[in-house]
Amino acid sequence: MSSGRALSEVRILPATAELLSEIHAVEESCFSSPWTRKMLEAELTGNPFAHFLVAMSHERSTVRAESTILGYHCFWIVFEELRLMNLAVRTSMRRQGIGRALVTEACRLGMEQSATRAVLEVRASNEPARFLYTHMGFIQVGRRPHYYTNPSEDALLMELNPLVCPGTRQTERVRRSGGESILPDSL
Ligand SMILES: CC(C)(COP(=O)(O)OP(=O)(O)OC[C@H]1O[C@@H](n2cnc3c(N)ncnc32)[C@H](O)[C@@H]1OP(=O)(O)O)[C@@H](O)C(=O)NCCC(=O)NCCS
Numbered sequence: 001m002s003s004g005r006a007l008s009e010v011r012i013l014p015a016t017a018e019l020l021s022e023i024h025a026v027e028e029s030c031f032s033s034p035w036t037r038k039m040l041e042a043e044l045t046g047n048p049f050a051h052f053l054v055a056m057s058h059e060r061s062t063v064r065a066e067s068t069i070l071g072y073h074c075f076w077i078v079f080e081e082l083r084l085m086n087l088a089v090r091t092s093m094r095r096q097g098i099g100r101a102l103v104t105e106a107c108r109l110g111m112e113q114s115a116t117r118a119v120l121e122v123r124a125s126n127e128p129a130r131f132l133y134t135h136m137g138f139i140q141v142g143r144r145p146h147y148y149t150n151p152s153e154d155a156l157l158m159e160l161n162p163l164v165c166p167g168t169r170q171t172e173r174v175r176r177s178g179g180e181s182i183l184p185d186s187l
Helices: 017-030 039-046 100-114 127-137 165-172
Strands: 010-014 050-057 069-078 079-088 116-122 140-148 153-162 175-177 180-185
Touching: 010 100, 017 039, 017 069, 017 079, 039 050, 050 100, 069 100, 079 100, 100 116, 100 127, 100 165, 116 127, 116 140, 127 153
Parallel strands: 079 116
Antiparallel strands: 010 050, 010 180, 050 069, 069 079, 116 153, 140 153, 175 180
């Protein structure tokens, strides 16, 4: 485990519009070309394919305007395809399994809704994200030159096909309780 305060428990919950400002602040701190507040809001409230999850500490697991999110994940389930759209974990909370838990829950929901593969794009230089996805079974299946701006950079297209729920095979860290995913102490 790297830096950051001790993690007691982390819950994965559906995001609500009240968390938009906090999500936006984390987004701006994590990306050189962050999604705008309007883009985030559109995914949270106006896109029928979009799902938006937040990771929250156990003590603050009730989604309230003043609660603190540790990370979030926006993904689409479009018929047979799970598309991972946006994933971020607060800098101080990284390398504690939160990113993996957010992706695992997306895979679980995708499978529940009959998705058969998962796809994503990632900046070629983004080693933490590439390692995370590779760790979870994704493989590189293509490259999109100059896909990103600020700075201009290629995207790697990665795929998990067939879609599996990596967390259940790889680790018992994610438990289920009352419709929520929980990461227990032993991260
Ligand atoms: C990518 C990101 C979401 C990972 O979140 P995280 O909570 O730190 O990841 P996890 O702790 O779940 O890591 C799971 C595995 O991924 C790999 N991994 C994650 N970060 C890594 C790093 N910095 N270096 C090497 N491997 C890493 C490891 O295999 C790790 O398992 P381990 O800790 O048991 O070795 C986080 O670094 C982040 O928010 N980055 C900025 C935003 C971003 O790039 N989002 C992705 C856009 S495609």
